[in-house]
Amino acid sequence: MKPWLTYIRVIVIAVLAVIIVRTLFVTSCFIPSSGMENTLYRGEGVLVGKWSYGWRVPLQSVFGYKRLLPSEVRQGDIVVFNNPMPADTSLSIDRRELYISRCIGTPGDTLMLNNQLIAEGTDVFSPDTKALYSYPADSEEVMDSVLHSLGITDNQLAGYTPEGNYIRSFSYYEHYLITQRLDRKVKLVPLYPENSRKAYPFVVPQKGIPVKIYPWNAALIGNMITLHEKRNASMKGDTVFVNGKPVKEYTFSQDYYWMVSNDPVNINDSRLFGFVPESHIIGKALRIWYPSKKGRFMKKIQ
Secondary structure: OOHHHHHHHHHHHHHHHHHHHHHHOEEEEEOOOOOOOOOOOOOOEEEEEOOOOOEEOOOHHHHOOOEEOOOOOOOOOEEEEEOOOOOOOOOOHHHOOEEEEEEEEOOOOEEEEOOOOOEOOOOOOOOOOEEEEEEOHHHHHHHHHHHHHHOOOOOOOOEEOOOOOEEEEEEHHHHHHHHHHHOOOOOOEEOOOHHHOOOEEEEOOOOOOEEEOOOOOHHHHHHHHHHOOOOOEEEEOOEEEEOOEEEOEEEOOOOEEEEEOOOOOOOOOHHHHOOEEHHHEEEEEEEEEEOOOOOOOOOEOO
16 A cells, blocks of 8 residues: 555544544543633633533434433533533524533422522532622732732732722632731622622422422523423513413423532623523533643543
8 A cells, every 4th residue: 555545544544533632532621711710720621521411412402402311410520521602592502602611509409599590508519619808908919919929810900899899700729828917918809799698599490390480580490491492482570471371480301400610700601591401511611621720631620
């Protein structure tokens, strides 16, 4: 066999092997935003296990949604899924952009969500979960010095309080390190708007189980029925109408999940697009193959 034919054969076999692996076993995605810091950083490449929750059959527009050997998504898993609320809803689910978030609500769970759809009192805890803090504007120089000494970079101001104080988001672990360095020189105050403290129960929809509709979840349920259940739903006040008839409960055709990012400022998660349907889930984020920092190559994601 001629050498150039051998090279072509090797290249074709390699390309086919990559296609088979990416289609059947493991795929890859890059972190598009800072929403999962400090667990995952913007620009990092992660490996996604396609069999973590069962293999999702491709070409949903042709074959519909099917999953081989399905298994449960667990609370605390970092999950890769397709955008549940794209600008172009005509796109097939498996052709939509990818999002990555931590699952804190599984089918049948009841979450207490406040007016900003932030979960209150969840048992799912990560030291990388971020919260908002304020501090005096005249302490900015001290704060910058402390952040620099701790190697905390790319942490921009998130806003200002009505009193003119600065607002930043820090993980629980970062907050601990910063307060140790500040040694009471600057007081970090947790930012909890009074109008967001009242929480209401939200049931995560489970396939075949009716979900009651209340004033606080009506808009969320109505949007889900239209977007994901593909039925004609509308809202009048706090009442959901399906096919022109008012409904007090709705039985969903698939399981749903509540996904959140680590950062309260970055809302590319369920606070923006609501519950994530099972049909949109690709798999579990496993390891970092393209790190942004030393010592993170092939680090297990958890």
